[in-house]
Amino acid sequence: MKASWWKTFLVSTLLWAGVNLAQAADPIKIGSFLTVTGPASFLGDPELKTLQMYVEEINAKGGVKGRKIELIHYDTGGDAKDAVSFVKRLIKSDKVDLLIGGTTTGDTMAVVPDVEKEGIPFISLAGAVEIIEPVKKWAFKTPHTDRMAAAKIFTDLRKRGLSKIALITGDGGFDKSGRTQILKLAPEYGMTLVADESYGNKDTDMTAQLAKIRAAGAEAIINFGLGQAPAIVTKNIKQLGITLPVYQSHGVASKTFIDLAGDAAEGIRLPAAALVVAEQLPDTDPQKPVLLAYKTKYEAKHGPVSTFGGHAYDGLLIAVAALERAGSADKTKVRDAIEQTKGLIGTAGVFNMTPEDHMGLNVDAFKLLEVHNGAWRIVE
Amino acid sequence: MPELLLQFLVTGITVGSLYALVGLGFALIYNASDVVNFAQGEFVMLGAMTAIALLNAGMPLLLAAIIATSLTVLVGLLLERFAIEPAAGASVVTTIIITIGAAIFLRGVALLLWGKDFHALPPFSGEAPIRLGGATVLPQSLWVLGVTVALVLLVRVFLNRTLLGKALLACSFNRTAAQAVGINVKAMLRLAYGLSAGLGALAGILIAPITFSSYEAGVMLGLKGFSAAIVGGIGNPMGAVAGGLLLGVLEALGAGLVSSGYKDAIAFLFVLMVLFFEPTGLFGHKAAERV
Numbered sequence: 001m002k003a004s005w006w007k008t009f010l011v012s013t014l015l016w017a018g019v020n021l022a023q024a025a026d027p028i029k030i031g032s033f034l035t036v037t038g039p040a041s042f043l044g045d046p047e048l049k050t051l052q053m054y055v056e057e058i059n060a061k062g063g064v065k066g067r068k069i070e071l072i073h074y075d076t077g078g079d080a081k082d083a084v085s086f087v088k089r090l091i092k093s094d095k096v097d098l099l100i101g102g103t104t105t106g107d108t109m110a111v112v113p114d115v116e117k118e119g120i121p122f123i124s125l126a127g128a129v130e131i132i133e134p135v136k137k138w139a140f141k142t143p144h145t146d147r148m149a150a151a152k153i154f155t156d157l158r159k160r161g162l163s164k165i166a167l168i169t170g171d172g173g174f175d176k177s178g179r180t181q182i183l184k185l186a187p188e189y190g191m192t193l194v195a196d197e198s199y200g201n202k203d204t205d206m207t208a209q210l211a212k213i214r215a216a217g218a219e220a221i222i223n224f225g226l227g228q229a230p231a232i233v234t235k236n237i238k239q240l241g242i243t244l245p246v247y248q249s250h251g252v253a254s255k256t257f258i259d260l261a262g263d264a265a266e267g268i269r270l271p272a273a274a275l276v277v278a279e280q281l282p283d284t285d286p287q288k289p290v291l292l293a294y295k296t297k298y299e300a301k302h303g304p305v306s307t308f309g310g311h312a313y314d315g316l317l318i319a320v321a322a323l324e325r326a327g328s329a330d331k332t333k334v335r336d337a338i339e340q341t342k343g344l345i346g347t348a349g350v351f352n353m354t355p356e357d358h359m360g361l362n363v364d365a366f367k368l369l370e371v372h373n374g375a376w377r378i379v380e
Numbered sequence: 381m382p383e384l385l386l387q388f389l390v391t392g393i394t395v396g397s398l399y400a401l402v403g404l405g406f407a408l409i410y411n412a413s414d415v416v417n418f419a420q421g422e423f424v425m426l427g428a429m430t431a432i433a434l435l436n437a438g439m440p441l442l443l444a445a446i447i448a449t450s451l452t453v454l455v456g457l458l459l460e461r462f463a464i465e466p467a468a469g470a471s472v473v474t475t476i477i478i479t480i481g482a483a484i485f486l487r488g489v490a491l492l493l494w495g496k497d498f499h500a501l502p503p504f505s506g507e508a509p510i511r512l513g514g515a516t517v518l519p520q521s522l523w524v525l526g527v528t529v530a531l532v533l534l535v536r537v538f539l540n541r542t543l544l545g546k547a548l549l550a551c552s553f554n555r556t557a558a559q560a561v562g563i564n565v566k567a568m569l570r571l572a573y574g575l576s577a578g579l580g581a582l583a584g585i586l587i588a589p590i591t592f593s594s595y596e597a598g599v600m601l602g603l604k605g606f607s608a609a610i611v612g613g614i615g616n617p618m619g620a621v622a623g624g625l626l627l628g629v630l631e632a633l634g635a636g637l638v639s640s641g642y643k644d645a646i647a648f649l650f651v652l653m654v655l656f657f658e659p660t661g662l663f664g665h666k667a668a669e670r671v
Contacts (some may be wrong), residue, residue, distance in 0.1 A: 204395060204590065204591035205395045205591075208635040208636035211388065232590075235590075
């Protein structure tokens with residue numbers, strides 16, 4: 001009897017050790033849900049490509065603390081309902097250790113309740129400030145907020161001594177959230193809004209709205225939008241012979257915008273991440289090597305880089321750094337480690353997170369760019 | 381204010397002529413087969429995207445436009461031959477669903493070929509706006525207007541003055557009777573698809589410098605063109621043109637005078653009102669049963 005007790009003890013000890021060994025070699029599972037198809041696909045597509053590219057690179061280098069990373073991805077198609085069910089699946093059946101995703105603010109905000117309830121570290125790649133304000137225990141984000149964009153534009157307007165602004169925005173989530181922030185911040189910067197027009201994101205002509213703006217006596221025009229519509233607005237402004245300074249948002253900070261708008265884009269200003277002008281940064285800028293490395297790697301495989309893919313790069317970078325500092329994939333430890341991110345140089349800027357700030361970027365992370373001879377140029 | 385109003389009208393007519401061109405394509409196929417071809421918007425997209433691709437490959441604009449239009453016509457004919465014709469005896473609803481499937485398929489192919497980015501075509505003759513009283517108009521808008529007028533006149537002459545056109549119209553009035561008098565209904569159907577595809581492609585090439593194009597640009601244009609065809613009385617080509625212009629002007633006036641947020645609502649309210657009080661459209665022939 002006594003002998004068999006010993007045997008049981010031995011076997012179970014061995015089993016336990018075996019299980020532990022297996023666990024050490026188990027991959028760290030990162031769940032992602034992005035909008036790879038649908039209207040916001042130009043955001044989600046480079047994000048997914050970036051994640052896949054860097055997960056592969058990290059694994060080739062031996063993974064995180066000897067554990068490989070496994071990326072489990074679902075495409076939400078921009079549908080918040082799908083985002084919720086995919087996140088439930090990622091947490092409950094795929095049993096991921098942390099989440100990176102939520103291309104749009106809609107997708108992100110829809111999954112926050114589940115993320116908070118289950119208690120899983122979550123790094124969002126969406127823009128709106130409401131994701132981190134008020135602070136949610138488990139939710140972080142990497143892109144600049146629309147409030148920072150508004151602040152950057154207003155600072156420049158004040159420098160130029162302009163205060164009467166006309167606003168024209170699309171009907172998407174990004175546009176509306178940007179409009180809200182502009183309306184909220186305008187009094188703080190002494191700006192008066194003389195016109196507030198909107199358009200449908202698939203409209204093909206905005207001259208009617210712009211003719212109204214022309215008659216309203218504005219000193220500058222701000223357009224907050226995504227996709228092709230801001231390029232049409234830009235062309236229509238030129239068509240109507242309006243010569244006011246025009247500001248766009250960081251939503252169109254890509255070469256595509258200049259290509260589409262053509263000559264009409266000359267002189268347009270907008271706030272954008274430094275990635276767009278990586279080559280033009282002074283060599284002393286600590287961000288420059290990070291940006292160029294990402295840009296070169298991405299462009300070698302997938303063509304022109306966009307700031308959106310950069311957000312995914314930053315998210316993965318923050319997650320991996322936190323996993324390394326936490327020493328395990330324990331959810332609470334990883335969350336705490338993400339919150340302690342300090343001086344981490346990403347594509348969007350230098351991240352310094354605190355318990356009050358789950359993004360960790362300041363307004364300096366945005367550069368003010370101007371279109372000059374068909375290319376971006378930094379104005380400061 | 382009169383200046384502003386003039387600008388709204390100019391805007392409306394430009395946008396309206398786009399809708400008119402797309403609407404015309406809907407009307408032609410409906411005429412020949414009683415089917416609403418929901419791939420019409422995709423013809424517009426294909427024309428624009430092919431022309432852009434050929435231009436980027438180094439072809440001169442005119443040649444690129446001609447080849448792009450011919451290729452789209454070919455796609456239209458293939459669609460008719462391999463998707464519509466095999467379902468010859470099927471009900472109208474089934475055929476419409478086939479066209480929806482074809483539209484999704486064409487969008488998918490375009491997505492694979494050209495990616496998700498928007499692409500632009502350079503304007504045919506410069507970008508310097510032309511002043512018209514207090515309003516301004518782009519040279520490209522004049523191209524759109526001019527070619528729309530020319531195409532509409534051509535289609536009209538074709539339908540009313542040529543034997544082939546009259547045969548096509550005959551199919552729309554009574555298919556069985558048309559067949560009985562020796563009209564090749566099958567050939568007419570092919571003709572209608574080829575013609576609509578060509579019109580769509582031309583529309584796409586004309587508007588690409590103004591609105592840009594992407595793999596899903598056809599969805600919205602198709603919807604607006606369909607509304608134009610309905611307002612004008614579906615099956616009446618000239619009605620579709622009038623409907624398109626009306627819709628465009630209403631949208632522009634709505635955006636300018638009321639609120640830009642309600643612009644689409646105003647246009648679609650108008651469509652609903654027309655269907656409510658004139659179910660056959662403003663210019664549709666009354667479908668009275670003769671006893």
